[in-house]
Each structure stands twice: as C-alpha cells, then as structure tokens.
C-alpha cells in the first residue's frame with residue numbers, strides 16, 4: 010500500500026474515538042489498517058454518506074500494491090493476489106495462492122468425476138484445521154466449443170469450486186463462459202494473437218482474465234492495453250517452463266515482475282501472477298511416476314515461494330499434494346503472530362485419576378498434533394501445555410524456554426497433581442534430557458514418551474497398561 | 478455478397494460484432510428484419526458504452542529489469558585442503574543471478590554415521606544397508622554412487638547414552654573416512670554438550686590440515702574450546718544457533734573476536750526446521766540473514782548450511798499412513814520421504830543456503846540439479862509452451 014504512517018490514515022478518519030471499530034482510538038485503528046490486521050469497513054462512521062470522500066480516499070490509500078482479484082462466488086470464492094511485500098518478514102504474505110487441478114474436455118466422464126470429486130473432497134489436518142484444495146481448471150484439448158461447453162457443464166454440476174476456463178480459442182472460451190457466466194470463472198488466456206477477441210468476451214461477461222506472454226515487454230503492453238479498455242481484473246502469466254535454462258528464466262521472470270511492481274512501482278504489472286506447474290508434464294510425460302512427481306513439485310516449490318498467486322496442477326497423486334499444501338500454508342503464515350496456544354491443563358476424552366498426564370509446549374502445531382493423536386486414538390488423558398513462548402519441544406529444550414522450573418510452575422498453577430493418583434508425568438521424547446532435573450524439581454516420577462506423538466498409542470501398550 | 482447476406486452473416490455472430498464494422502445502409506433493408514437489426518444495434522451500442530476494443534495494443538514502456546546494488550557480500554569459504562579436493566562456498570554479491578553472476582553453486586554433503594543407525598527411515602536404509610557397518614564404505618558409496626560433493630561424519634556413537642565411544646574411537650572413524658574418500662568432510666559430534674568439545678577437539682587434531690568443517694560451535698556448549706581446536710588445526714567452524722538471527726550474530730561475533738577465527742573460515746547453521754514443522758521460521762530467518770549480509774552486516778555475511786535431513790523427522794515423511802482417520806490418503810511413503818526432503822531443502826536454497834546436509838540420494842540429485850539449473854548451468858530440454866493447454 011502507498012502509506013506507511015498511521016498519521017496519514019488518521020487524517021481521513023472521523024476522529025471521534027467512538028470505539029465502534031473495536032479500537033480505543035481512531036489512531037489505534039489507523040495503525041491496524043496500516044498493518045492490514047483490520048479492514049476499513051469496521052469503522053461504522055466512515056461508511057456514512059457524509060464521509061464518502063474520505064472513504065474513497067482511504068480505500069485508495071490502503072489498497073494493496075498487487076491487485077486483489079476474486080474468482081468464483083459464495084463461500085468457495087478465492088482471493089488472488091493482494092500482496093504488499095517482497096519478503097514475508099516485512100509484513101506478511103496475504104492470500105495463499107489457490108491450487109487449481111485440471112480436467113480436460115477429452116477425458117471421459119468417469120475420469121472427470123473422479124478428479125473433480127477428489128479435489129473437492131480433499132483434506133489434511135494441520136494446526137487445528139483442515140488444509141484443502143481450491144479450484145478446477147478446465148482445459149480444452151478438443152478445441153471444439155461444443156465439447157468444451159459440455160465438459161464445463163459436467164464440472165459445474167459436480168462442484169462448487171471456482172473454475173478456470175482454459176483455451177486460446179475465443180470461440181471455445183465463449184462456449185464455456187455461456188455455461189457458467191453467473192459463477193465468475195477465470196478466463197485463461199489472452200495472448201498476442203487473440204487478445205482483441207478475448208477482450209470482447211471479458212467485456213461482455215465481466216470476468217477476470219489471464220494475460221499470457223513469456224516476453225515481459227509484451228506482457229506489460231497487453232496489461233496496459235486491457236487497463237486502457239477499462240478492464241483491470243487481470244492476472245499475468247509470464248510463462249512456466251519445466252527445465253534447464255528455461256526454468257531459470259521462468260523463476261527470474263516471476264521475481265522481476267513482482268519486484269518491478271512492488272519496489273519500482275511499475276503499475277503496468279501490479280497484478281497477481283499465475284504459475285502453471287502442470288506444464289512439467291510436457292517433459293515428464295512417459296517418464297516414471299516419481300520423475301513426474303518431482304518435475305511438477307520443483308515448479309510448485311519455486312512458484313509458491315517466489316510470487317505465484319495462483320497455481321495450476323496436473324498431478325493429483327496424494328504424495329505430490331501433501332508437501333505442496335504444507336509449503337503454501339507455511340509461507341503464507343503471518344510471521345507476526347507466533348502460532349501459539351494458551352498454556353494450561355486440558356482433558357483429552359474422559360480422563361480419571363488413573364489416566365496418564367502428558368506434557369507438551371504451547372507451540373500451536375505441537376499442541377494440535379498431540380491433541381489430535383490422543384483424541385483420534387481414544388487415549389483418555391490429561392495434557393499439560395507449558396508456556397514455551399510458542400516454541401516447539403526440541404528447540405525450546407535446546408533454547409531453555411522449556412525447563413524444569415517452568416514445568417513445576419505449570420503443574421502448580423493448574424493443580425495437575427490433584428487430578429491423578431499415580432504422581433507420574435510423561436515428558437515428550439524430545440525433552441528426554443530434562444527428565445532427571447524435572448523429577449528433582451517437581452517431586453514426580455517422570456517417564457519419557459515417544460519422540461513423535463503419533464506413537465503414543467504404541468507407547469501406552471508398552472509402558473502404561475502394565476503400570477496401571 | 479448482397480447486403481442482406483452480409484447482414485445475416487453479421488447476425489450469426491452478434492456477440493462479437495465490432496462497432497466499426499457496423500456500417501450499412503439501413504434504408505435498403507427489408508422492414509421485417511428490423512427487430513433483429515435493432516438488437517444488433519443495441520448490442521453494439523451496449524458494447525460501445527462499456528468498452529472500446531482497441532485495434533492496436535498500447536505499448537507499455539520497455540520493461541526494466543529490477544536490478545539492485547548491494548553494499549555487502551558473502552564471504553567465500555574453502556572446504557577441503559591437504560589430501561582433499563577443495564570445494565568453495567559463498568562469495569555471493571547479489572541476491573539473484575540476473576543481477577550479478579553467482580559464484581559457487583550450492584553443495585551437498587551426505588550424512589554418514591559412525592554407527593549403523595538402525596533408526597534411519599527405510600527409504601534411506603535401503604540405499605546404504607550394505608555399508609552401514611563401516612563409515613569409510615558408507616562415505617565411499619555416497620561419493621561414488623550418489624555424487625556427494627562432500628561427506629559428513631556424525632560421531633553419534635560418542636554420545637554417553639548411545640555407545641559412549643571414546644574420542645580415540647571417534648578419531649579412528651574419521652581416519653577411516655579420510656582414507657576412503659578425497660572430498661572435503663564435515664565432522665559432527667553427538668550433540669552432547671559435555672562430551673562434544675572433547676570429541677571434536679580430538680577429531681580436529683587427527684584431521685589436521687584437511688580443512689574440514691567442524692560441526693559445531695553453539696552457545697549450549699564450550700564453543701570457545703571447539704572454535705580454538707578448529708582454528709589450531711586448520712579447519713572451518715560451523716556456527717550453530719536456534720532460529721534467531723540476533724543469537725547468530727552474537728555467536729559469530731564471539732568466534733571472530735574471542736576465538737579470532739579468520740572471516741573466511743566460518744559457516745553458519747541458523748537451524749533447519751522441516752516442512753510443516755517450522756519451515757516458515759527457518760526460511761524467513763535465513764532469508765533475513767542473507768539480506769542482512771548483502772546489506773553490509775559483516776557479522777552475518779558467511780555462507781549458510783542447512784541440516785536438511787531434519788525433514789525426515791516430519792511424520793508425513795516417514796509414517797506409513799495418516800494417524801488421522803479424517804485425512805485424505807497420504808500416498809506411498811517411499812515417495813513422501815524424498816519429496817519432503819526436497820520440499821525442505823529447495824525453499825532454503827532460495828533463502829540463500831550454500832551447503833546442504835542431506836540423506837536421500839534422490840533428494841540430493843534433485844536439489845543439486847535444480848539449484849544448478851537456476852544458475853544457468855544446465856541447458857535442459859527446450860519446450861514450446863505456446864500451445865500447452867492442448868499438449869499437457
């Protein structure tokens with residue numbers, strides 16, 4: 010965004026300190042707007058007609074460097090772009106790049122159904138909630154408008170996920186658009202040859218569009234032309250190439266575009282970027298399964314980290330998706346808010362005085378992992394969450410944030426000893442070296458659990474049943 | 478074509494009609510098709526109100542590649558001397574290749590242990606099962622069969638709770654590895670803060686003059702003694718801190734000021750957390766360190782090393798299947814493991830890491846190939862993507 014100081018923003022706020030926005034003062038609200046932790050519409054007063062001018066001005070001042078574009082409608086709509094920084098530590102990255110998976114208009118019905126359902130229903134538990142996939146990209150391989158329209162219809166009937174309609178043939182695109190015109194799909198793509206025809210479609214259907222050219226001069230010119238025509242919901246495709254020097258140039262084009270937009274203020278390219286890891290299969294087709302997985306994964310890593318705002322995939326093997334969704338989540342986690350949970354004593358299932366007492370740290374990932382392992386294995390137990398400044402077990406043992414003194418404090422504060430009659434505490438395997446000193450400090454018997462809580466069920470069989 | 482046919486032709490395609498093509502003599506037209514004409518006119522007018530489709534693309538200004546100057550540069554460190562073929566790390570003067578040619582592509586050092594390591598994940602064990610009894614053979618296999626640039630000998634067996642091997646026994650393992658291969662080596666302890674200084678000191682002594690990387694000096698143990706040993710016997714030192722750039726700066730400063738380690742003999746390990754288990758902290762910490770180095774911070778401008786092997790600690794890398802019944806299938810773990818290592822290493826390469834400690838032969842190959850491709854060192858298969866939509 011263009012402004013850096015809360016004062017610049019404050020000047021346009023009502024200045025009544027009415028607290029409606031949840032902040033004590035307008036000034037406090039202004040700093041929340043700057044770091045993008047609150048949105049302008051929370052200030053009720055400024056929505057009043059009398060502040061129309063100020064509102065417009067603020068909207069413009071606060072708009073992100075990279076345009077934010079919405080694809081799809083309703084709950085499943087995705088936000089693309091809207092980024093403000095080149096490095097996540099400078100603020101945070103905002104909108105996780107939606108992951109789109111392809112189907113084609115020459116696939117048979119069964120394959121389309123399987124792929125679409127798989128993508129729509131995919132989920133993976135992580136840090137307290139589920140990671141999911143976001144979009145379906147429909148490629149026209151037939152180049153036949155009728156076939157394409159049929160395929161779009163099929164997919165539309167199968168899923169609520171937002172769609173990308175892919176063809177360089179405007180007639181094909183139009184046939185698809187007719188089917189889903191009220192769903193706000195993304196059109197892929199206008200290129201050097203077809204852009205006028207595609208522009209007519211975009212104007213008619215009022216949907217966002219991808220501009221494609223691996224030549225950055227041409228890409229910027231296309232973008233400028235579309236903006237000039239009044240169409241500014243644009244996504245840029247600077248071309249994804251799978252290997253060698255072409256891969257190098259791909260990586261560099263993504264970086265150049267984003268740097269130019271954010272650091273050099275080049276408005277012509279201040280749009281989201283689409284990456285196409287699916288293109289890996291142009292070279293890996295026919296190679297063995299693992300090679301195919303790897304070539305698409307390399308593009309996924311490069312384009313997730315360096316500035317892809319929307320990615321299109323071909324490979325739906327579960328072992329290919331698994332690391333990709335974690336990388337995306339990690340890179341788009343807000344570095345300003347350490348992922349931590351409240352410390353305390355928690356009941357897992359319905360524990361009684363004979364149930365084990367486990368200990369972990371308040372790093373959110375650790376906590377949720379242990380919790381879900383205990384619960385999904387029906388292990389009735391107490392979980393003591395110690396405040397380690399939100400650092401995981403291994404690092405906090407090494408760094409001293411988890412120590413016997415802290416453990417003792419937590420046991421006293423939560424009256425954990427009174428809940429159990431065996432006076433035994435189970436430390437995580439990665440905190441084994443604290444076991445002696447923790448026994449001394451707390452006067453409890455200390456057992457060392459497994460290094461991964463996924464093995465607690467097995468550990469219970471070997472170490473707890475016999476004991477109880 | 479008569480006017481009528483022309484018009485009908487136009488009508489077929491009213492959606493894409495262009496205003497400037499719509500020039501005809503209305504008077505000549507039959508009345509009975511007037512409604513259709515009106516529709517065409519309306520469509521055309523509507524389009525005219527909304528947008529004028531221009532005929533020629535408007536040229537943007539020539540795209541200026543965003544190239545910057547950096548006041549600082551990363552020190553260049555030589556690993557290996559004496560009977561070793563040397564390898565160089567660091568020397569970067571810019572963030573990206575398109576700004577300034579990048580010297581010294583990333584280097585991979587294979588993990589080798591002084592004991593057979595029954596706990597290693599199966600996808601790794603299966604490659605080394607036959608050599609695990611002998612660190613020399615293990616090292617040889619890593620170099621000969623899997624193209625290791627370097628080898629790390631981890632003296633795990635010296636851990637009091639592992640096998641409590643003596644420093645002399647550790648020294649024997651090192652001599653074995655030095656005999657077996659001629660690549661530079663990294664010497665790692667067991668992580669025991671009481672014993673490591675003694676073990677690493679002895680190790681440094683037997684490898685005198687080979688310019689190894691001693692891993693590591695960290696604030697948890699007697700870093701001064703370890704640093705002094707590295708300095709005295711002509712080695713490099715690995716400065717290891719836990720995900721904290723300020724601590725890293727502080728430890729580097731101590732090595733520079735107290736140990737008086739030369740600037741070209743320090744490598745940093747700012748800690749690698751696996752994908753899904755804190756990779757975001759590791760990534761950002763390293764990215765910030767590299768930006769600081771290029772920005773002129775002379776207490777952080779050393780090459781970086783990553784313990785990428787940590788990726789194998791992630792349950793997604795090694796567990797047979799998800800312990801969560803609600804999860805979708807995870808897929809075969811034979812593939813998940815190496816991919817997890819790639820997904821941990823490659824992001825950190827983008828953050829600036831110069832040396833990777835890794836375990837799986839496939840991950841090693843992919844990491845090397847990809848980082849070299851990004852530096853323009855691999856020609857690769859050229860493809861035309863102008864029609865990719867149909868060809869994928």
Ligand code: SF4
Nearest residue numbers: 026027028030035052
């Ligand atoms: S709601 Fe608006 S006017 Fe009221 S305190 Fe917040 S910013 Fe100020």
